[in-house]
Amino acid sequence: MFSIGQLSSKTGVKIPTIRYYEDIGIITNAGRSAGNQRRYDDAGLRRLAFVKHARDLGLPLDAIRELIALDHGADQPCEDAHRIAADHLQHLRNRIARLQTLERELTRIASVHDSGYASDCQVIAALADHHLCETSH
Amino acid sequence: MFSIGQLSSKTGVKIPTIRYYEDIGIITNAGRSAGNQRRYDDAGLRRLAFVKHARDLGLPLDAIRELIALDHGADQPCEDAHRIAADHLQHLRNRIARLQTLERELTRIASVHDSGYASDCQVIAALADHHLCETSH
DNA sequence: CTAATGTCTCTAGTGGCTAGAGGTTCAAGA
DNA sequence: TCTTGAACCTCTAGCCACTAGAGACATTAG
Numbered sequence: 045m046f047s048i049g050q051l052s053s054k055t056g057v058k059i060p061t062i063r064y065y066e067d068i069g070i071i072t073n074a075g076r077s078a079g080n081q082r083r084y085d086d087a088g089l090r091r092l093a094f095v096k097h098a099r100d101l102g103l104p105l106d107a108i109r110e111l112i113a114l115d116h117g118a119d120q121p122c123e124d125a126h127r128i129a130a131d132h133l134q135h136l137r138n139r140i141a142r143l144q145t146l147e148r149e150l151t152r153i154a155s156v157h158d159s160g161y162a163s164d165c166q167v168i169a170a171l172a173d174h175h176l177c178e179t180s181h
Numbered sequence: 182m183f184s185i186g187q188l189s190s191k192t193g194v195k196i197p198t199i200r201y202y203e204d205i206g207i208i209t210n211a212g213r214s215a216g217n218q219r220r221y222d223d224a225g226l227r228r229l230a231f232v233k234h235a236r237d238l239g240l241p242l243d244a245i246r247e248l249i250a251l252d253h254g255a256d257q258p259c260e261d262a263h264r265i266a267a268d269h270l271q272h273l274r275n276r277i278a279r280l281q282t283l284e285r286e287l288t289r290i291a292s293v294h295d296s297g298y299a300s301d302c303q304v305i306a307a308l309a310d311h312h313l314c315e316t317s318h
Numbered sequence: 319c320t321a322a323t324g325t326c327t328c329t330a331g332t333g334g335c336t337a338g339a340g341g342t343t344c345a346a347g348a
Numbered sequence: 349t350c351t352t353g354a355a356c357c358t359c360t361a362g363c364c365a366c367t368a369g370a371g372a373c374a375t376t377a378g
Contacts, residue, residue, distance in 0.1 A: 047324075047325080047375090048324090048325070049323095049324060049325075058366085058367085059324095059325085060366075060367060060368080061365085061366065061367085063326095063327095064365075064366065064367090068365095077374080077375085078374090079325085079326090079373075079374045079375070080325090080326065080373085080374080081324085081325055081326070081373095081374065081375080082325085082326090090309070093309070093310075093311070094308065094309040096311075097308060097309065097310070097311045098308050099365090100283075100311075101283050101286060101287055101290075101308070102280075102283055104364080104365090105364080105365070106364095111305065111308065114305070115305055122302035122303075122304055122305070125302055125304040125305050125308070126291060126304050129287060129290055129291040129304055129308070130291050132287060133284065133287045133288060133291055136280060136283060136284050136287065137284060139280060140277060140280050140281060140284060143239075143273060143276060143277050143280070144277060146237075146238050146239050146273060147270065147273050147274060147277060149238060150238055150266060150269065150270045150273065151270060153238075153266055154263060154266040154267050154270055165252075165259035165262055166259075167259055167262040167263050167266055168248065168251070168252055168259070168262050171231065171234060171235050171238070171248065171262070171266070172227070172230070172231040172234065173230075173234070174230070174233075174234045174237075184344090184355075184356075185355090185356075186354095186355060186356080195335085195336085196355095196356085197335075197336060197337080198334080198335060198336085200357095200358095201334075201335060201336090205334095214343085214344085214356095215343090216342075216343045216344070216356085216357090217342085217343080217356090217357065218342095218343065218344080218355085218356055218357070219356085219357090236334090241333075241334090242333075242334070243333095
């Protein structure tokens with residue numbers, strides 16, 4: 045049995061975040077000490093570690109909730125888990141692609157400055173005017 | 182002179198968002214009709230278009246606020262604007278790199294399913310256990 | 319037993335909007 | 349001129365995933 049602080053340092057999840065997860069039902073309500081402080085065991089640790097890892101991978105809490113529910117008895121847990129992971133992967137790839145477009149655009153905008161223009165601020169002008177963009181976004 | 186709805190369709194910024202921008206001082210308070218409805222001119226349009234474009238590029242509103250202030254009289258507006266753009270570009274590149282790490286990891290996790298394992302759910306196991314990861318994140 | 323540290327609950331704030339309620343104004347057609 | 353219906357107004361509350369802070373109580377090392 046360990047305290048919330050110990051759980052926090054074992055998992056790397058901050059204390060207020062652990063309490064928040066309990067509030068919204070992502071982790072189960074912890075047992076309490078005689079003085080009303082939360083006490084955790086290995087099962088609590090494993091569950092929080094699962095949540096942490098999934099969050100680090102960028103999964104939203106709702107998806108994590110689903111995965112936890114699957115783990116506790118669904119017909120095709122693995123099918124569904126795979127679907128959730130694949131969905132998230134798709135989101136991730138879209139986001140990366142979009143960010144790369146912006147990166148190219150912003151690189152171009154930022155480089156105007158270095159290329160010797162002096163009169164007006166080309167950086168601000170480029171930010172102001174979408175028509176100066178080479179790609180759509 | 183045009184209404185908020187017209188401004189919205191010209192710029193692609195939704196009406197509640199325009200009002201929100203006015204609230205927080207990103208755009209200046211609009212003039213009003215006799216019946217208290219907002220009325221805009223070309224200057225208002227240009228300013229909102231600037232904000233929109235910068236938001237599309239992912240700049241946070243605070244950075245946009247700074248850029249607007251620069252445009253209205255700083256000593257070295259272009260230097261500062263360039264710094265803001267370059268900072269943002271750095272953020273963007275970090276985020277892309279991080280997302281790419283996650284993408285690789287998640288691809289690996291999702292592919293376990295396809296590779297013929299059947300007994301336990303390897304997808305859930307991989308999500309649960311950080312030690313199964315090949316890279317740190 | 320004391321002092322320091324840890325933990326408790328509760329409220330409110332973050333960014334960047336979005337949704338909805340309930341009321342007012344505008345512009346076009348009869 | 350009147351009426352209708354769309355557009356507009358303000359205000360409050362909600363979204364996600366936390367984070368910060370206040371003021372009080374619990375635990376633990378010495």
